Structures are given as structure tokens and as C-alpha cells.
Amino acid sequence: MNDSRPADVAAQRCSEADDLLRQNKPVEALKALDQALEADRDCARAIIGITMIAERLTVTKYSKHFDRLILHCLQSPHGNPEALTNPAGHLLQLKYGLPDSQSRLTNSVRTESGLEGLRKDGLLITYLVTTINRNLTLESFLQSVRTEIWHRFTQGRLSGEWQGLIAALAVQAHNNEYIWDISESEREWLDATAEQLERLEGEITEATATLFLVFAMYRDPWELSKLRQRLRERSADRWSPALRFAVDRTIGKRARQIQLVPSIPRLSAAENPTSGSVRQMYEANPYPRWLHVTPALRQVDASYRLIAQYPHLGPLPKSEGPMQILMPGIGTGRLAVWAAQRYHHVQITAVDLSIQSLAYGKYMAESYGISNIDFRQGDLLTLEGQYERIECIGVLHHLENPEAGFERLVSCLKQGGVIQIMLYAEAARRDIWRLRTRLGLSHTNMSFDEIRRIRARILRDDGDLTAFNGLARRPDFHSTSGFRDLILHVQESTFTINRLRRMIEAADMRFIGFEFASSQVMSMFGESEAEQRYRKAYPDERTLSSLSNWEAIEASHPNLFGNYTFWCQRP
Ligand SMILES: C[S@@+](CC[C@H](N)C(=O)[O-])C[C@H]1O[C@@H](n2cnc3c(N)ncnc32)[C@H](O)[C@@H]1O
Known part of the structure; x- marks a missing residue:
């Protein structure tokens, strides 16, 4: 007689799936996770696992069973519709016999x-x-x-x-x-x-x-x-x-x-003129438009993954109370909500120029029952205070002087504190700059109608901008605020590793390493091409943290980075 509890059976199948994934057998792992769901329909681990695999598998034939599985994951509170967008869209395409055009x-x-x-x-x-x-x-x-x-x-x-x-x-x-x-x-x-x-x-x-x-x-x-x-x-x-x-x-x-707007405090009225036009843009188009964050299975210490990923990190600051994290340029709050759900014992200060974006974030945080994020409106160039960690993603390249912004943020870090930055890589923005030149764009605000028309010119087979339709592979191409952020920004600059190195050196910061995995999930699928190249070229430098080595690799492989996401530590 089999008296195993459904939850135990599901856990067993999930562990088998983990093993199969480690052996690079995603189809078999998917089957094991499917069996886990048969035992326990609400098994969060199985739903997260199926989502991860579906995101990377290309389905070639429609099946009712897969339809039901994806539907179940889309509807589950543990599901991640954003990660399922591509597989579910593709499945619907197969279901309705739609051609690949x-x-x-x-x-x-x-x-x-x-x-x-x-x-x-x-x-x-x-x-x-x-x-x-x-x-x-x-x-x-x-x-x-x-x-x-x-x-x-x-x-x-x-x-x-x-x-x-x-x-x-x-x-x-x-x-x-x-x-x-x-x-x-x-x-x-x-x-x-x-x-x-x-x-x-x-x-x-x-x-x-x-x-x-x-x-x-x-x-x-x-x-x-x-x-x-x-x-x-x-x-x-x-x-x-x-x-x-x-x-x-x-x-x-x-x-x-x-x-919620009146409940968001304003840090300071002083504003740089470029920040003024950037703010106007995001007031009209809060970004990113996000709909859901998958709840964490359990909370972890915020430093845990960082130390595991970068063992060469110096000692981190010690604090009595919760870890103080600053997130400047938080936009609509997605990353703050993600962090608040996952990190144990943290207090997050989430700052942005755009009050409408912050209101979106505060609304979403409240809907997830999160109360440890302080949303504040202000210019990061005027920030003060001392934080143990700063995460600033996709922001500094929208400043007139990104290096000055970086220095300001560094001044808000405690000794030993860490900062994570994401900046545009020059090579990955070339097609966008070419398109902007072609459109003769000046720093003007474009109406919704104009945005729709430009997008249609890129998409139509007979459109004069068809040469740019590769841009449709970028998720931002498919929403208005995303399209504006991707292509029609009022202020942006781009970086090379050389410029990064100069910025980091000028601020007396220690470069810790690039981050290639957009989520922990990615690491289950092996190292990125960039990491593999580095290890091959510099087998003795095992921390992957020499920017001059990275510069040399980039010189021979200019399209290796879509953007630069990296960590630095204040010595
Ligand atoms: C591309 S969005 C990124 C949003 C968010 N970090 C994310 O990745 O989901 C850039 C955000 O930075 C904000 N921003 C730009 N310059 C800023 C400044 N000087 N001070 C504060 N926020 C700024 C904008 O208002 C906008 O919301």
C-alpha cells in the first residue's frame, strides 16, 4: 500500500527534476514536474520549475496537455506570467495554426x-x-x-x-x-x-x-x-x-x-534641468509596466547569494537593525517588491523622480502586503544618508553626467557597502541609435499616435523601417512606455568597459564582478558565454573581476554584453 502524502510525492518528483536539469535533460525534468503537479496541484516548486523550463524550450507541436499545464501555471499565484509570455504565445500560435509571419x-x-x-x-x-x-x-x-x-x-x-x-x-x-x-x-x-x-x-x-x-x-x-x-x-x-x-x-x-500620490514624501525640490525632462517623460509613461512578481518560496539573507557568487568580496558592514538598501531610480517599483519578498530583514528606500511611477510601485507593494519599502520622490543627485547596499538598475545612463551620479551614490554607501549598477552597453544600442538618426529624432515628446505609427512602420513588410524589425525581439517593443524607454528616450548615453573602468577608478571603488544571470534561475542553465570566454582566456584569474581582462575580451567580441550589470564595493 502506498501511503505517501501528496506533498511528499510532489517533493520527490521535484527533486528528481532538479537532478535531470543538472544532467541537462529539460524534457525529462518537465515530465517529472508534471507528475509532481498530478500529486499536488498547488506545488509551488513544480510550477516555478515548469515556468523556468517552458521559458527556454521551443515547443514545435500543439498539445492539449501542455495547454492545460501552461494555463494552470499562468493562473497559479506561484506562476510567473511574464516568464510564460513567450511559450504561451507560441502555443496559441500553434493552436490556431498561425504561420510564422x-x-x-x-x-x-x-x-x-x-x-x-x-x-x-x-x-x-x-x-x-x-x-x-x-x-x-x-x-x-x-x-x-x-x-x-x-x-x-x-x-x-x-x-x-x-x-x-x-x-x-x-x-x-x-x-x-x-x-x-x-x-x-x-x-x-x-x-x-x-x-x-x-x-x-x-x-x-x-x-x-x-x-x-x-x-x-x-x-x-x-x-x-x-x-x-x-x-x-x-x-x-x-x-x-x-x-x-x-x-x-x-x-x-x-x-x-x-x-496614493499625496502619501509619498518629497526629498528635495532641487532638480537638475536634465532630470526635469526625464521626470516629465516618466510622469507621462511610468516604466516598467509590470503586472506580477512571483512570490518567493522563502526569504534569504540579502548577502547570502552575493557572498556565494563573489567569494572574493571584502567584509560587509555589520548592522544592528534591518539591512538598509537604497534603490534610486526605482521607477514603478518592480525590483523593490522583488527584493522585499526575497530578502529577510531589510528596509528599502525606493527613490524616483516620477511620482506617478512611485504611486504605481506603492500600489503594487500594498497589493502584495509589503510594508518595508519607503517610496520617496527626489533626484538621486541630491541623495544623502548611509546605506549598506545600493541597487541602481537602468538609471545612471539617463543622467546628463552619469559619473557624477555614481559618485553621489558612492557617497551614500557605508564602508564595505556594495552597489549594483546596470548601464547600457554601447554595442547593444547601435541599432537604436541608427533608427533614431533615421527618424531625425530631437528631444521632443512624442504622442501615443506617433509611437504607434513608427512601430507599425517598423513592423509592416512594406514599411520604410522594416530593416529595424529585429527590435521586436526586445520585450520593451511591445508596450508604449517600453517603446518610449527603448527607442525614444529624452536623455541617454552608453558605456564601454573602458568608460566603466574610468568611472569606478575615479570613485575609488573596487570592482567585484559582472552579473550575468538575470535571476537565480539562469544559473541552473550553466555559465554565460562571456564567463566561459573569460575562464578560457584567463584560467588563473578565477574571480572574473579584472576589468582590463574584460576590456580585452570585449575588444575581440564586441557584442558580448547586452548591458553591463555589475557590483562594486566601497573599500
Ligand atoms: C529605465 S527606468 C528603470 C526603472 C527601474 N530601475 C527598473 O529597472 O525597473 C529609469 C528610472 O530612473 C528614474 N531616474 C532617472 N534619472 C533620475 C534621477 N536623477 N534621480 C532619480 N531617478 C531618476 C526615472 O524616473 C525612471 O523611473
């Missing part, structure tokens, strides 16, 4: 039964509401579905049963910040409908609910201030679940974020 609605889907299928597709609906789609074929397909729904609506052929799919498309549009292209006739209808919605009086009927949802598949209903007010005053009790969900995601959530 920009596709249009195929004939089989155009039929009533085809569209019926979409309406009831749990994976599709969940995918739309939990991710920001990055699959261009799917984007094109979904645009066609949207147009078909719009046609049916304008011809009076759409019943209330469609609201679920329409609401999911509206939430996807909200997630990607309305970046999908719109035809001229759709635009005209939207302009007229915006006026109609603003004039609406009385209770929300099924017909007005559908009108709202169809509009929200294309345009941000937040723009309609009178409607927004009216919806917030009305009781949602009698609305359909689809309408309630879409209104909450597109209007309610944003309203709750804005309410």
Missing part, C-alpha cells in the same frame, strides 16, 4: 464556430489578461479578431456572451498601453464613440456595457473623464463580471494609484 484572420477562424472557439479558450483569455503579448503573429491575429468583433458590433450582430473575450482584449490593450495599430475607419468610429460615451446618462445597460468594452479594446477609457467619473459613482453590483473586471483594471486600479 504577420498573419491575418484565417478562414477557419472567420467562421462562427472558429470565433466561438476563441470566446471559450481559457488559455487565450488568461494569456490576454495576465501578460503583455510579445508575439507578432499573434498580435496581428488578435488585431483581426478585434476588427471582426468591432464589425459585428457595429452591425448589431454581437450578443452579451462575447463580453468575456472583449473584456480580455480590453485588458490586454490596457496592459500594452494601446500600442497595437488602428485603421483609419476604426479611428473615426472611436472618435465618435468617445463623444457618445462622454454624453451617456443613466444606468449602464448591457448595450452600453458592450459599447464601452468594444471602445476599451482600442483606446484608454481613462481619457474619458466624464464617463470615468460616472462609472466610479455608479454601483457595480448589477454589472456583468466582464464589465466589472475591465472597469476595475482600466479605471479603478489607476484611480487607487493616484490616491
Whole structure:
């Protein structure tokens, strides 16, 4: 008789999967994790493991079983929809037989039964509401579905049963910040409908609910201030679940974020002029647009991984209370929430120029029940205080003088304290600079419409900017704030290892090492190409921390770094 508890069986299968991964057998590991879920549907380890493997496997054939597995992971609180975006998008592409190019609605889907299928597709609906789609074929397909729904609506052929799919498309549009292209006739209808919605009086009927949802598949209903007010005053009790969900995601959530603005203290009014234009950009487009952080299985000491990864690190500062971590340029707070969930006994100060970004972060932190992050508005150039650790990711290259920003941050570190920085690598930004030159971009603010049009010129086969469509492989290409941050930034500079070295030396800091793994997960899949090259070229320098060695490697392999993420220590 087998009397093992389901949780024990699941744990056993997970351990087998770990072994199989170490032997580089991801398909077999996936099977073991699948069995773990059969024993225990909520096994967090199995869900995290499946997500990790699915992120790296290329599926070539659609299977119902894999569909159910991915759906389960997308819906689980332990799931990570961001990591599942590519595999789930690819699976949907296979499911609907979409070719590997920009596709249009195929004939089989155009039929009533085809569209019926979409309406009831749990994976599709969940995918739309939990991710920001990055699959261009799917984007094109979904645009066609949207147009078909719009046609049916304008011809009076759409019943209330469609609201679920329409609401999911509206939430996807909200997630990607309305970046999908719109035809001229759709635009005209939207302009007229915006006026109609603003004039609406009385209770929300099924017909007005559908009108709202169809509009929200294309345009941000937040723009309609009178409607927004009216919806917030009305009781949602009698609305359909689809309408309630879409209104909450597109209007309610944003309203709750804005309410948090007055509670965020301002550090100092002084602001450098470049910081002023950078702030304006991020006030209009808080970045990054993140929807979810996978909860940690358990909390660890914040120094633990650092010491394991860089054994040559000098002694770290000792503190009585929680470790004080400063995160300047935190944006919408994703990395602070990630750290607060994972690190034991820390207090995080999260600073940014943009109050709207901070409000997004504070809202998300509260929704995860996190209370050890202090969100503060201010310019990092005016920061003071003494911290044990500073993490500053993707920020300094947006300063007029990044080196001055680095020095300022270093002055806020205790002796022995560590700082993590991420900066753009020159080689990885060349295509973007070429595109900017081609567009003749000056430091102007671009409207949403212009952004959509430029993106469509890059994507269309006959577009004049098709040569740049490799940019679509970058996740930021698929949301408006991401696109602006990636391509249309008002202030950015790039680095080489040589410039890094000079900056670090001038600030009297000790370089500890580059960080190649974007998460702990990556390290299970072996060392990066850069690390392997270093070890081969300099087998005796085992700390991988000589910047002149790295400079030599980069000279012969200029595209090795997508960006530079590294740690330094204050001696
Ligand atoms: C590309 S975003 C990165 C956000 C976040 N670090 C992340 O990686 O998720 C850059 C952020 O830096 C902020 N920033 C730029 N210059 C700053 C400065 N001088 N002081 C404080 N924040 C700044 C911007 O407002 C923006 O939110």
C-alpha cells in the first residue's frame, strides 16, 4: 500500500527534476514536474520549475496537455506570467495554426464556430489578461479578431456572451498601453464613440456595457473623464463580471494609484534641468509596466547569494537593525517588491523622480502586503544618508553626467557597502541609435499616435523601417512606455568597459564582478558565454573581476554584453 502524502510525492518528483536539469535533460525534468503537479496541484516548486523550463524550450507541436499545464501555471499565484509570455504565445500560435509571419484572420477562424472557439479558450483569455503579448503573429491575429468583433458590433450582430473575450482584449490593450495599430475607419468610429460615451446618462445597460468594452479594446477609457467619473459613482453590483473586471483594471486600479500620490514624501525640490525632462517623460509613461512578481518560496539573507557568487568580496558592514538598501531610480517599483519578498530583514528606500511611477510601485507593494519599502520622490543627485547596499538598475545612463551620479551614490554607501549598477552597453544600442538618426529624432515628446505609427512602420513588410524589425525581439517593443524607454528616450548615453573602468577608478571603488544571470534561475542553465570566454582566456584569474581582462575580451567580441550589470564595493 502506498501511503505517501501528496506533498511528499510532489517533493520527490521535484527533486528528481532538479537532478535531470543538472544532467541537462529539460524534457525529462518537465515530465517529472508534471507528475509532481498530478500529486499536488498547488506545488509551488513544480510550477516555478515548469515556468523556468517552458521559458527556454521551443515547443514545435500543439498539445492539449501542455495547454492545460501552461494555463494552470499562468493562473497559479506561484506562476510567473511574464516568464510564460513567450511559450504561451507560441502555443496559441500553434493552436490556431498561425504561420510564422504577420498573419491575418484565417478562414477557419472567420467562421462562427472558429470565433466561438476563441470566446471559450481559457488559455487565450488568461494569456490576454495576465501578460503583455510579445508575439507578432499573434498580435496581428488578435488585431483581426478585434476588427471582426468591432464589425459585428457595429452591425448589431454581437450578443452579451462575447463580453468575456472583449473584456480580455480590453485588458490586454490596457496592459500594452494601446500600442497595437488602428485603421483609419476604426479611428473615426472611436472618435465618435468617445463623444457618445462622454454624453451617456443613466444606468449602464448591457448595450452600453458592450459599447464601452468594444471602445476599451482600442483606446484608454481613462481619457474619458466624464464617463470615468460616472462609472466610479455608479454601483457595480448589477454589472456583468466582464464589465466589472475591465472597469476595475482600466479605471479603478489607476484611480487607487493616484490616491496614493499625496502619501509619498518629497526629498528635495532641487532638480537638475536634465532630470526635469526625464521626470516629465516618466510622469507621462511610468516604466516598467509590470503586472506580477512571483512570490518567493522563502526569504534569504540579502548577502547570502552575493557572498556565494563573489567569494572574493571584502567584509560587509555589520548592522544592528534591518539591512538598509537604497534603490534610486526605482521607477514603478518592480525590483523593490522583488527584493522585499526575497530578502529577510531589510528596509528599502525606493527613490524616483516620477511620482506617478512611485504611486504605481506603492500600489503594487500594498497589493502584495509589503510594508518595508519607503517610496520617496527626489533626484538621486541630491541623495544623502548611509546605506549598506545600493541597487541602481537602468538609471545612471539617463543622467546628463552619469559619473557624477555614481559618485553621489558612492557617497551614500557605508564602508564595505556594495552597489549594483546596470548601464547600457554601447554595442547593444547601435541599432537604436541608427533608427533614431533615421527618424531625425530631437528631444521632443512624442504622442501615443506617433509611437504607434513608427512601430507599425517598423513592423509592416512594406514599411520604410522594416530593416529595424529585429527590435521586436526586445520585450520593451511591445508596450508604449517600453517603446518610449527603448527607442525614444529624452536623455541617454552608453558605456564601454573602458568608460566603466574610468568611472569606478575615479570613485575609488573596487570592482567585484559582472552579473550575468538575470535571476537565480539562469544559473541552473550553466555559465554565460562571456564567463566561459573569460575562464578560457584567463584560467588563473578565477574571480572574473579584472576589468582590463574584460576590456580585452570585449575588444575581440564586441557584442558580448547586452548591458553591463555589475557590483562594486566601497573599500
Ligand atoms: C529605465 S527606468 C528603470 C526603472 C527601474 N530601475 C527598473 O529597472 O525597473 C529609469 C528610472 O530612473 C528614474 N531616474 C532617472 N534619472 C533620475 C534621477 N536623477 N534621480 C532619480 N531617478 C531618476 C526615472 O524616473 C525612471 O523611473
